Amino acid sequence: MKRILFLIMIVSMSLSGYAQNEFSTKFKAVTPKNKGMKIKEVTPPKVNLPEIKPYIPAEIPKNDFIVPKNDVIIPGEVYKKNQDLGNFKTTSVTAKIRYRDAAYVDGDKIRVYLNDKMIQPEVILNGEFKGFEIKLEKGVNKIDFEALNEGFAAPNTAEFQVYDDKGTVVASNQWNIGLGYKATILLMKE
Incomplete structure (x- = not known):
């Protein structure tokens, strides 16, 4: 019996120790110090900004390169031609x-x-190398890469590499060609 009474007493003391008094009816909110006082508004000082002058472009410099008489350079037309990527033995x-x-x-x-x-017939170029292996015929072996489109950003651009049967690089370069034009490599087997 003493044990039960002791247990009840311990439980009741522990529950009263965890009780919170903040939520009782005697709670009173703290009033702010400036209640009833007017708050004076402060206006920021005026800042003198520098005067903005309109932009007047300077004279555009002339290009000093010489264009041959028969060759007219038209912007955007530079890649609209076939490209020779070289001859390799x-x-x-x-x-x-x-x-x-x-x-x-x-x-x-x-x-x-x-x-x-x-x-x-159709190869989509991506960031990883794709390719093929060919058996070379004696003499000239001509490889053409024709641009079927220019993608989202003209022109059709690619990097290529040519390896021999020992894994040595024979040629490595890039092409930049327009739609319908070709980049050509010539491999000469001796």
């Missing part, structure tokens, strides 16, 4: 050609020809 039996989008990956598409025969 090799003794290799095969060649591996790899290519990828060289600039902004914007959906550039190409068609690939080997000796004027289509070997890949």
